[in-house]
Amino acid sequence: xxxxxxxxxxxxxxxxxxxxxxxxxxxxxxxxxxxxxxxxxxxxxxxxxxxxxxxxxxxxxxxxxxxxxxxxxxxxxxxxxxxxxxxxxxxxxxxxxxxxxxxxxxxxxxxxxxxxxxxxxxxxxxxxxxxxxxxxxxxxxxxxxxxxxxxxxxxxxxxxxxxxxxxxxxxxxxxxxxxxxxxxxxxxxxxxxxxxxxxxxxxxxxxxxxxxxxxxxxxxxxxxxxxxxxxxxxxxxxxxxxxxxxxxxxxxx
Numbered sequence: 001x002x003x004x005x006x007x008x009x010x011x012x013x014x015x016x017x018x019x020x021x022x023x024x025x026x027x028x029x030x031x032x033x034x035x036x037x038x039x040x041x042x043x044x045x046x047x048x049x050x051x052x053x054x055x056x057x058x059x060x061x062x063x064x065x066x067x068x069x070x071x072x073x074x075x076x077x078x079x080x081x082x083x084x085x086x087x088x089x090x091x092x093x094x095x096x097x098x099x100x101x102x103x104x105x106x107x108x109x110x111x112x113x114x115x116x117x118x119x120x121x122x123x124x125x126x127x128x129x130x131x132x133x134x135x136x137x138x139x140x141x142x143x144x145x146x147x148x149x150x151x152x153x154x155x156x157x158x159x160x161x162x163x164x165x166x167x168x169x170x171x172x173x174x175x176x177x178x179x180x181x182x183x184x185x186x187x188x189x190x191x192x193x194x195x196x197x198x199x200x201x202x203x204x205x206x207x208x209x210x211x212x213x214x215x216x217x218x219x220x221x222x223x224x225x226x227x228x229x230x231x232x233x234x235x236x237x238x239x240x241x242x243x244x245x246x247x248x249x250x251x252x253x
Contacts, residue, residue, distance in 0.1 A: 050080040056098045058085060076162070081105075086164035096216065096242055096249040097165060103251050104160050104222050104235070110147045112140050120208065120243050120250035126200045134199075150234065154226045161231055162223035189217035189241050196252070212243040 048059040058077040064070050076084040083105075085097050099118050106115035116124055128139040151157065183191075193205035209215060222235040243250050 046078070048078050048080045056080050056101075058094060058097075073162075073164075083160055084162045086162065087166055092165050092216065092218065093244075093249070095247075096244070097163070099242070099249040099251065100165060100220065100240070101160065101163055103253075104163070107143075107147050107150055108158050108160055108224065110144070112143050115143055118251050120245075120252055122204075122208070123196075123250075123252050126196075126204070130199045154224060154232070154234065156227050158224040158226050158234070160222060160234070161225045163220065165220045166218040185217045186215070188239065189215050192217065192239065192241055193252075208243055212245045214244040216242040216244065216249075 046059055048057060051057050057080045059079075061075050061077060063075040064073070074086060076086045079085055079098070079101065081101065083101055085101070087097055102114055103118040106112070106118065124139060127142075131142055132138050190205050193208075197204050217239060219239050220235070221233060221238075223231055224234040225231050241252050243252070
């Protein structure tokens with residue numbers, strides 16, 4: 001069932017770095033497939049329209065009824081693109097969520113241009129140079145390989161339907177009660193950049209930290225729908241970092 005698969009993703013320990021750390025962020029196990037119905041907005045989620053300039057917007061916070069299949073997933077915001085976004089607006093800005101969504105829909109749409117618009121510019125340059133030097137192909141080819149890998153895991157074409165970013169108050173309280181609270185956000189972000197520092201041959205984390213207005217670091221998961229209308233956890237057990245600079249948000253990966 002949908003609730004079991006996604007709840008498992010939510011409950012997983014999110015302590016592994018994102019794609020930027022050189023590890024595949026997609027699940028390899030075909031047994032994670034779901035036989036649930038589609039993720040189309042249900043009756044309780046009012047349709048949301050884009051802004052006048054075409055930019056993405058979100059509606060009011062929606063809390064599913066206990067009878068709904070996704071009740072255990074908690075409250076969400078329905079975006080004008082139809083994706084359900086699970087996040088705390090006091091901790092993560094809307095625009096950051098829109099960028100995170102665009103980042104993963106770029107993979108589902110195999111849209112390299114959109115992908116480059118979501119990633120920190122100097123990371124794009126550095127990773128492209130590193131890949132050409134070390135493995136003999138460029139960043140675009142690496143992106144295409146990831147697109148193919150994700151498609152293979154989903155059994156073909158897929159559509160992003162749900163994204164959760166950050167921890168809920170309940171998750172934080174449970175960690176504190178169990179004495180498993182992680183290191184600070186900054187310390188975890190710094191660790192995440194260790195591989196990138198090595199690849200780029202410099203203290204890239206400090207460079208970004210000095211340039212950016214803020215660095216965000218949080219656990220996340222992505223759920224997608226396959227061509228048969230079934231949902232499954234596409235990405236889980238990973239954290240991701242974002243840099244805020246001049247009012248825009250950029251990923252690293």
